[in-house]
Structure formats: C-alpha cells, structure tokens
Amino acid sequence: MFLKKITLLHEDIPSFSTYPFSIPSIRKLDELNLESNITFLVGENGSGKSTLLEAIADKCGFHTAGGGRNNSYEVFASGSSLSNYIRLSWLPKITNGFFLRAESFYHFATYLDEMDDPRAYNSYGGKSLHEQSHGESFLSLFLNRFNGDAIYLLDEPEAALSPARQLTFLKILHDLAEEGNSQFIIATHSPILLGCPNANILSFDNGEISKIAYEDTDHYQITKYFLQHREKFLADLLREDDE
Numbered sequence: 001m002f003l004k005k006i007t008l009l010h011e012d013i014p015s016f017s018t019y020p021f022s023i024p025s026i027r028k029l030d031e032l033n034l035e036s037n038i039t040f041l042v043g044e045n046g047s048g049k050s051t052l053l054e055a056i057a058d059k060c061g062f063h064t065a066g067g068g069r070n071n072s073y074e075v076f077a078s079g080s081s082l083s084n085y086i087r088l089s090w091l092p093k094i095t096n097g098f099f100l101r102a103e104s105f106y107h108f109a110t111y112l113d114e115m116d117d118p119r120a121y122n123s124y125g126g127k128s129l130h131e132q133s134h135g136e137s138f139l140s141l142f143l144n145r146f147n148g149d150a151i152y153l154l155d156e157p158e159a160a161l162s163p164a165r166q167l168t169f170l171k172i173l174h175d176l177a178e179e180g181n182s183q184f185i186i187a188t189h190s191p192i193l194l195g196c197p198n199a200n201i202l203s204f205d206n207g208e209i210s211k212i213a214y215e216d217t218d219h220y221q222i223t224k225y226f227l228q229h230r231e232k233f234l235a236d237l238l239r240e241d242d243e
C-alpha cells in the first residue's frame with residue numbers, strides 16, 4: 001500500500017454551502033484511512049464518489065479527465081477545487097499510476113492517436129484504442145498499462161465491461177493488488193467487482209463515508225433480491241408505478 005490516509009483540511013475551507021463542500025459525505029469527512037490495496041467507493045448517484053476520486057487524482061498530478069502524470073491534453077478541466085483542501089498521507093510516496101474516467105476515456109484515446117507515434121500504443125495493446133471496442137480498450141489498458149508499484153484511481157471501470165469481462169477484470173485487479181503491489185481506489189456500482197476478496201468498501205450514503213460489508217451494500221442486496229425473486233420484484237415495482 002502507498003496511500004494511507006486522506007485528510008480534509010477543514011480550517012482552510014471558505015464555505016460549506018457551495019460545491020464540493022456542500023456534498024454531505026464530503027462535508028462530514030475528517031480523516032479517511034485506507035486499509036487495503038483495494039478500496040471501493042460505493043453510494044447512491046450524486047453521493048460524492050467521483051468528486052473525491054477526482055480530487056485524489058488531481059493531487060497525484062494525474063490528468064483529471066483521465067491518464068497518468070505524463071499525459072497532458074486539452075479537454076475539460078477539473079470541476080472542483082477539492083484537491084486544494086485535502087492532504088494525502090503516503091508511506092512510501094509513489095508517483096506512478098493512472099486515473100481512469102470511463103466517461104472521458106474517448107478523449108484519452110484521441111490524445112494517444114494525436115501523438116502520431118506507434119510507440120504511444122505500447123502500453124495500450126499495440127493499436128489505437130479507437131480501433132478496439134469500448135470494453136476491449138478498457139481491458140487493454142488494464143492488461144498492458146497497469147503493473148506494480150503504482151496507484152490506480154478508477155471511476156466506474158465496469159461501464160464498458162460485460163459480466164464475463166468484469167470477472168476477467170476482477171482477476172487482474174486481485175492479482176495486481178496481491179502480487180503486483182498495486183493500490184486501487186475504485187468508484188463502482190458493480191456487484192461483481194465489489195465481491196473482490198480482501199477489498200475494503202466505503203459507503204458514501206447517509207451523509208458520511210463509512211466502512212460497509214459487501215453483503216450490506218444496496219448493490220448486493222438489490223441484485224440478489226432481483227435475481228431470486230424477479231417476478232415478484234417486477235410485479236411490485238410496476239404496480240407502484242401504476243398507482
């Protein structure tokens with residue numbers, strides 16, 4: 001592990017009534033201890049996961065639209081100033097890593113193409129990411145670019161992956177974390193990825209960031225109930241809509 005703790009510098013914050021400090025989970029943040037090579041961030045849409053992940057990426061010097069330290073390209077800038085108000089505690093400090101933002105990965109692929117140098121693709125499966133399907137390009141990144149002694153910040157990596165490929169990714173993740181000495185912080189809605197062994201799950205729900213067991217997440221409970229009681233679940237859901 002490398003990144004051990006994230007601290008919100010409360011005393012420096014001008015106002016808690018504007019974004020990003022108005023987000024309940026961020027407002028209540030004090031110190032967040034990371035205890036595993038894999039930390040998942042879960043929570044309802046809009047609960048603050050991406051905001052925190054992007055601030056960590058910015059603080060690491062990664063491009064906030066996606067990429068590593070050496071990737072500099074023109075695309076929308078970071079939307080929040082949270083990175084100016086957090087402290088990252090490392091032991092040891094590393095600078096190698098990557099920020100994957102599913103929603104802007106297209107721009108990263110274009111940036112590689114515009115370098116107009118075949119060597120640019122070496123870490124991404126040997127050919128343009130635009131010539132690979134969305135899911136294939138994600139897996140190329142995970143398989144070729146990700147290796148040891150690095151921190152990877154991933155925002156919804158499951159976005160392009162079929163359930164089978166999510167399992168492939170889970171295996172890559174597990175092996176890199178166990179044997180490759182890589183650290184991952186991953187915002188996800190995937191009940192498959194969340195099942196990765198030896199991971200810590202942090203919930204952003206209920207206005208705070210707190211540790212949660214896999215079986216207590218909505219992702220696990222709703223998916224399990226849906227699969228086990230699909231007909232009843234749908235009947236109840238659709239009846240509610242009709243009322």
Ligand SMILES: Nc1ncnc2c1ncn2[C@@H]1O[C@H](COP(=O)(O)OP(=O)(O)OP(=O)(O)O)[C@@H](O)[C@H]1O
Nearest residue numbers: 019023043044045046047048049050051052079080
């Ligand atoms: N640039 C911005 N300016 C103002 N508010 C913003 C901005 N970006 C996000 N927000 C708000 O901050 C809140 C947290 O957004 P964030 O993207 O961090 O949520 P999230 O937990 O990652 O959600 P999701 O699961 O949908 O990706 C949301 O209510 C969102 O509307």
